[in-house]
Amino acid sequence: MGEGTRFWVGASTLGAIGSAARGIRTLDVAPDGAATLGEPVEVGPNPMYLAWRDGTLAIVHELADGLVSTWTVAGEDVRLLAAAAATGGADPCHVAFAPAGDLVLTANYSGSRVTAHRAAADADGTAALVSALDFAGEGPNRARQEASHPHQVVFDAARDRFLVPDLGADRIRVLRLVSGRLVHDEAADLHARPGSGPRHLVVADDLAIVADELDRTASVFDLTTGEERAVAALGEPVVSDLGASAIRLTRGGIVLIGDRALDAVQALRFDASAARLEHVATLPTGGRHPRDLQLTHDERHLLVADQQSDSIAIVALDDAGVPQRVVATVATPAPGCLARV
DSSP: OTTOEEEEEEEOSSOSSSSOOOSBEEEEEOTTSOEEEOOOBOOSSOEEEEEEETTEEEEEEOSSSOEEEEEEEETTEEEEEEEEEEOSSSOEEEEEEOTTSSEEEEEETTTTEEEEEESSOOTTSBOOEEEEEEOOOOOSOTTTOSSOOBOOOEEEGGGTEEEEEETTTTEEEEEEEETTEEEEOGGGOEEOOTTOOEEEEEEETTEEEEEETTTTEEEEEETTTOOEEEEEEOSSOOOOSSOEEEEEEOTTSEEEEEETTTTEEEEEEEETTTTEEEEEEEEEOSSSOEEEEEEOTTSSEEEEEETTTTEEEEEEEOSSOOEEEEEEEEEOSSEEEEEEO
C-alpha cells in the first residue's frame, strides 16, 4: 500500500437499499486517489457496520434479530475470532471497541438497546453478551421518533464515558462502564432540540459536534456543562426524513457530513474557541444515499459510501479539508460502512 490507506467496506447482503453484496471487502486508496478493491469475504448476513482495532474487526449484522461477531485480520486473510452472538435488539447499526479492547459495544436502532459483548470468544465460542441497557423515549416526529433509536457509541476519553446519540428521543445518552457493566448516567444526558434527531457525533476536546438527521443541522455541545452552544443548517433547506448521516472532523477544522436529502457531502468550518460552525461547501457525490464517510490518513481524500447507487465516491480535499471534486468512483454493492485500518 505504500503511503496509502486501507479500508474495510461493510455492506448490505439483503439488497433492500442497493444491490445485494457478497460480504465485506478491502479498498486501498493511494495518495493520488487511485483505488484498488479486494474480493468479497463472507462473514455472515448483512455485515453493515465494522470497527477496527489492532488487527481485529468487530461486525454488527443489521437484522431483525441483531448479531455481533469478531474476526482477526492479517492482510486480506479474515478468520473468525468470536462467532455471532445475539444482541437482543433489532437492527444494530453501529459497533465500537471499548478502550481496553476487551469489549465491543453495539447500538441497536430498532431495539432501543445498547449492549456490551466480549471481543474474544467465550466458552461457547461466541462474542458473549455481558451487559445491556434498554431505553425508552420519543420525539415530535411521529414517523421517526415513536421510540428510542440509539444510533452510535462514541468514547469520550476526557470524561471516561460513552456518548450515544438517540435519534428517537432527541438526546445524547451518557453511559459508563463500571466493572465491565454498562451504567446509564441519566443525569448527565445531553438534551437536543425537539425533532432534531441526533444520529452521529465526533468529540473535539470538550465539545461534541453532532449530525442531526431529521432537521438537517449540525449542533455543538459543551461536554463539561451539557449546554448546546451552536446550530448550523446543512446547506439549502430540504424537506426529507433522510437527512444527515455520518460525520468526520479534519485536522484543519472542517466538519464533513453526509447528506442523503441532497446526495451530497456538506462541509462546515469549526471554530473551537467560539464553539461555532459556518457552512462553507456542498458537494454532490454523484451517487445516492451517502451512508458513511471516512478520511484517508493523509486527509487528502474523503471516501463516501453511497449505498443506493452501489458506489463509493473518492473526493479530493483542500489543505483544510474542504471538498473540491469527485476524483474517482468505485463500484461495489450496497456499501454501508468504511472502517479505516
